[in-house]
Amino acid sequence: MRIAGDYMAEKRTILVCSCEDTMPLDADAIRRGCPGADVLTARHLCRAEIERFRSLASGGGPITVGCTQEAPLFGEVAGEGAAVAFANIRETAGWSSDAKAAGPKMAALLAAAAEPLPKIPFVSLSSEGVALIYGRDERAIEAAVLLKDHLDVTVLIARPDGLTPPRVTDFPVVKGTIKSAKGYLGAFELVVDDYAAPLPSSRGALTFAASRNGAVSRCDLVIDLSGAPALFPAADLRDGYLRADPGDPAAVLRAVLKARDMVGTFDKPRYITFTEDLCAHSRSQIVGCRRCLDLCPTGAIVPAGNHVAIDPQICAGCGQCAAACPTGAAAYALPPADALMRKLRTLLTTYREAGGAHPIVLLHDESHGADLIHALARHGEGLPANALPLAVNEVTQIGLEVVAAAFAYGASGLRFLLRGKPKHDVEGLRKTIALAEPILSGLGFGAGRVATIETDDPDALGSVLRAIAPQDAAPRPASFSAVGGKRDVLRLSLRELHRAAPAPVDVVALPVGAPFGTLDVNVEGCTLCLSCVSACPTGALLDDPEKPTLRFAEDACVQCGLCAATCPEKVISLRPQLDFRAATASARVIKQEEPFACIECGKPFGVKSTIERVAAKLEGKHWMFKGSAQRLSVIKMCDDCRVAAMTATDFDPYGAPRPNPRTSEDYFRERERLKREHEGKS
Numbered sequence: 191m192r193i194a195g196d197y198m199a200e201k202r203t204i205l206v207c208s209c210e211d212t213m214p215l216d217a218d219a220i221r222r223g224c225p226g227a228d229v230l231t232a233r234h235l236c237r238a239e240i241e242r243f244r245s246l247a248s249g250g251g252p253i254t255v256g257c258t259q260e261a262p263l264f265g266e267v268a269g270e271g272a273a274v275a276f277a278n279i280r281e282t283a284g285w286s287s288d289a290k291a292a293g294p295k296m297a298a299l300l301a302a303a304a305e306p307l308p309k310i311p312f313v314s315l316s317s318e319g320v321a322l323i324y325g326r327d328e329r330a331i332e333a334a335v336l337l338k339d340h341l342d343v344t345v346l347i348a349r350p351d352g353l354t355p356p357r358v359t360d361f362p363v364v365k366g367t368i369k370s371a372k373g374y375l376g377a378f379e380l381v382v383d384d385y386a387a388p389l390p391s392s393r394g395a396l397t398f399a400a401s402r403n404g405a406v407s408r409c410d411l412v413i414d415l416s417g418a419p420a421l422f423p424a425a426d427l428r429d430g431y432l433r434a435d436p437g438d439p440a441a442v443l444r445a446v447l448k449a450r451d452m453v454g455t456f457d458k459p460r461y462i463t464f465t466e467d468l469c470a471h472s473r474s475q476i477v478g479c480r481r482c483l484d485l486c487p488t489g490a491i492v493p494a495g496n497h498v499a500i501d502p503q504i505c506a507g508c509g510q511c512a513a514a515c516p517t518g519a520a521a522y523a524l525p526p527a528d529a530l531m532r533k534l535r536t537l538l539t540t541y542r543e544a545g546g547a548h549p550i551v552l553l554h555d556e557s558h559g560a561d562l563i564h565a566l567a568r569h570g571e572g573l574p575a576n577a578l579p580l581a582v583n584e585v586t587q588i589g590l591e592v593v594a595a596a597f598a599y600g601a602s603g604l605r606f607l608l609r610g611k612p613k614h615d616v617e618g619l620r621k622t623i624a625l626a627e628p629i630l631s632g633l634g635f636g637a638g639r640v641a642t643i644e645t646d647d648p649d650a651l652g653s654v655l656r657a658i659a660p661q662d663a664a665p666r667p668a669s670f671s672a673v674g675g676k677r678d679v680l681r682l683s684l685r686e687l688h689r690a691a692p693a694p695v696d697v698v699a700l701p702v703g704a705p706f707g708t709l710d711v712n713v714e715g716c717t718l719c720l721s722c723v724s725a726c727p728t729g730a731l732l733d734d735p736e737k738p739t740l741r742f743a744e745d746a747c748v749q750c751g752l753c754a755a756t757c758p759e760k761v762i763s764l765r766p767q768l769d770f771r772a773a774t775a776s777a778r779v780i781k782q783e784e785p786f787a788c789i790e791c792g793k794p795f796g797v798k799s800t801i802e803r804v805a806a807k808l809e810g811k812h813w814m815f816k817g818s819a820q821r822l823s824v825i826k827m828c829d830d831c832r833v834a835a836m837t838a839t840d841f842d843p844y845g846a847p848r849p850n851p852r853t854s855e856d857y858f859r860e861r862e863r864l865k866r867e868h869e870g871k872s
Contacts, residue, residue: 230246256279276303315458344409348366461502481703732777
């Protein structure tokens with residue numbers, strides 16, 4: 191079955207079902223929000239009226255079905271090639287105490303479900319089933335017994351006291367402590383200290399040969415039942431690394447069952463697309479931007495010269511690097527930012543056209559958020575009518591461009607649904623919110639429009655959403671369609687947010703670390719050496735081939751700090767701000783001077799004030815230039831003339847002529863001379 195996109199050129203059929211009259215349907219609101227579509231209602235579409243669906247699917251046109259529970263059945267009936275999209279309007283809208291007012295939300299969810307998403311790139315992980323079970327007692331051996339018929343198992347015991355020797359050696363049991371670990375599913379490498387194999391003559395308890403440090407073990411899977419700290423950061427996100435509390439038999443069994451099936455080739459999404467040329471990590475071994483390095487929970491990102499490198503096998507897809515990347519070098523691919531924003535645009539625009547008001551966008555993931563929403567619908571009051579859920583792969587993938595676009599499109603609030611205890615640090619998301627707050631406040635939206643909801647309790651989720659006071663949305667909602675790279679999409683979103691804002695201003699001050707801003711340059715101390723221009727990775731700092739000039743284009747500045755770190759005079763400092771005029775402003779001149787004319791050929795070179803200042807400081811004061819106007823004049827010459835003058839005048843920086851260099855022949859001759867003189871005297 192082919193999942194359809196929004197075929198604008200084709201008339202779409204929308205099928206909504208009351209699910210045996212357990213929820214009301216507002217077909218008029220759906221028609222208002224989805225003009226041009228055929229909106230058909232049903233009572234029992236997946237059973238009693240399945241032939242009706244079969245007949246419509248055979249027509250070949252695009253269809254959106256307002257049900258996800260029975261999507262496998264509808265897909266089977268429709269067959270391969272059918273253009274069918276699915277939207278959950280029951281748990282997210284119809285099963286709610288606000289169901290009668292949920293018509294606009296249903297229209298929005300149905301329209302957004304038809305938005306096309308690009309294909310996802312994949313990377314492959316291959317496992318041959320070579321597994322290391324790392325434990326501290328008999329429980330590791332018991333786990334190995336369960337897996338020995340499925341995997342090639344080795345048991346590594348950290349403290350092997352009193353272990354009973356096996357009657358038959360079905361798998362190796364060795365001792366040792368893992369000192370370091372790296373790798374991923376199919377490619378783990380462990381360094382083991384105190385490593386030793388057991389003696390085959392062990393009788394009452396396993397005894398071991400002499401141990402050694404630095405042993406290396408390579409395996410496809412690591413099952414950690416040691417109870418010690420995890421071998422990897424964000425251990426739950428490392429493919430092929432299964433960790434369980436040895437004191438929890440159920441957790442150990444889950445790890446064993448999961449490990450049993452981890453043999454073969456597995457595809458995982460390539461979550462991040464990375465463009466090295468855009469990276470602002472470093473230049474000339476001076477470090478600038480390291481936002482992604484500081485945020486990556488799995489250690490998948492490492493420095494690699496002037497840029498960073500992202501290991502797709504280790505990357506777990508949290509997306510914080512892409513959300514924080516100021517240049518767009520790292521961009522999320524599941525889906526890309528522009529595709530997600532088009533879905534968001536459809537959601538909010540349709541909701542407004544269908545008659546909805548005060549929309550709160552609820553961003554959530556499938557593994558946690560969707561389950562919470564379902565539980566709230568089945569056992570509680572359900573979501574409020576103005577809470578528009580939007581599922582993403584990871585909530586932490588959301589960057590400033592999505593937040594800005596949401597309010598530009600007409601959202602009155604934005605909430606991120608997180609676990610009560612997240613699987614990894616969500617500092618990147620908190621920084622995104624901290625960056626969005628002053629922008630929204632500065633543009634007249636007020637404070638508190640963006641926040642997180644951190645809970646594992648569905649009733650708590652419902653209570654928080656219902657407690658949000660209605661707030662006005664943008665008075666002039668935008669309708670732009672985002673296309674292009676991440677940085678371009680971010681600029682467009684902010685520009686449209688400014689246009690739609692209640693009280694737009696030209697400049698908004700931002701917190702330290704923001705990816706927008708200007709430079710403060712101590713012009714008097716600047717020598718126009720232009721080292722900052724060479725270091726700037728985005729072209730925000732510019733020179734002029736005709737005369738000594740330093741120019742600055744604020745729209746291109748990402749506040750990486752390379753210019754300030756490179757400047758030899760230390761006269762540059764960063765000032766984070768968002769100037770909405772920068773996108774249309776030309777580069778401004780920070781400092782400009784006349785070049786110095788070579789006193790021999792007249793060719794302009796260097797900076798006039800600098801040459802004159804250096805000459806004034808050296809004249810009559812430095813021993814090399816005392817009493818010699820000719821020596822001082824070479825400073826006022828261009829490179830070519832300086833070399834010619836120094837060659838023609840036999841220029842010697844030491845002043846007095848130096849003795850000719852002595853060679854071995856000179857010493858031999860001197861020795862022979864002294865020898866002859868001595869023989870003559872005797």
